[in-house]
Amino acid sequence: MTFSNQDGVGSITTINEPVLSPISSLLIVQQGPKEKKRIIYNMTTKLCAMQGIFNAVPLFKPVKESMLKQSNYTFSCPLNKGTYVMNNMRINPRNPLLGLMYQAKGTFTVMGSLSEELPSAKSHLLSTYHLTGRITKKNCGSQ
Numbered sequence: 371m372t373f374s375n376q377d378g379v380g381s382i383t384t385i386n387e388p389v390l391s392p393i394s395s396l397l398i399v400q401q402g403p404k405e406k407k408r409i410i411y412n413m414t415t416k417l418c419a420m421q422g423i424f425n426a427v428p429l430f431k432p433v434k435e436s437m438l439k440q441s442n443y444t445f446s447c448p449l450n451k452g453t454y455v456m457n458n459m460r461i462n463p464r465n466p467l468l469g470l471m472y473q474a475k476g477t478f479t480v481m482g483s484l485s486e487e488l489p490s491a492k493s494h495l496l497s498t499y500h501l502t503g504r505i506t507k508k509n510c511g512s513q
Contacts, residue, residue: 380455380456380457381455381456381499382453382454382455382456383453383454383455383484383497384452384453384454385449385450385451385452385453385454385496386451387451388448388449388450388451389448389449389484389486389496390447390448390486390487391416391447391448391486391487392416392417392418392447392448392449392484392485392486392487392496393414393415393416393417393484393485393486393487393493394414394415394416394417394420394482394483394484394485395413395414395481395482395483395484395485396411396412396413396414396480396481396482397409397411397412397413397479397480397481397482398410398411398412398478398479398480399478399479399481400476400477400478400479401476401477401478401479402475402476403475403476405476410478416447416487417445417446417447417449417484418445418446418447420445421434421445437456440456440457441454441455441456441457442454442455443456475504476504477502477503477504478502478503478504479500479501479502480499480500480501480502480503481498481499481500481501482498482499483495483496483497483498483499484496484497484498
């Protein structure tokens with residue numbers, strides 16, 4: 371997986387062979403300047419079930435819809451061989467998730483992975499990602 375250096379988030383993920391039972395993990399952690407880290411969201415699930423989970427959590431549904439509109443990503447099982455591209459993805463500033471994650475001088479970290487569930491009930495790690503950022507508020511009219 372590679373990431374772009376544009377103003378939004380972008381990535382290219384290449385799947386070299388079909389993944390019969392893909393498992394996705396997502397962890398979102400927030401930390402203020404003088405606070406302990408706080409877990410906002412922690413989930414590990416089969417990729418094909420993830421779309422239903424995102425639809426069930428109102429804060430994530432707009433992010434999922436935006437991601438699918440701005441990429442060729444999929445939540446299907448099996449995950450087919452191919453290259454999945456997301457370019458310059460942006461989240462609407464009115465998204466309630468950003469309001470929840472915003473903290474003056476605070477940071478957030480998004481960590482995740484894609485694995486394959488093996489017949490032995492073990493998993494094989496395919497890729498990971500780790501993003502750290504800060505959500506800033508701009509006043510009306512500021513650039």
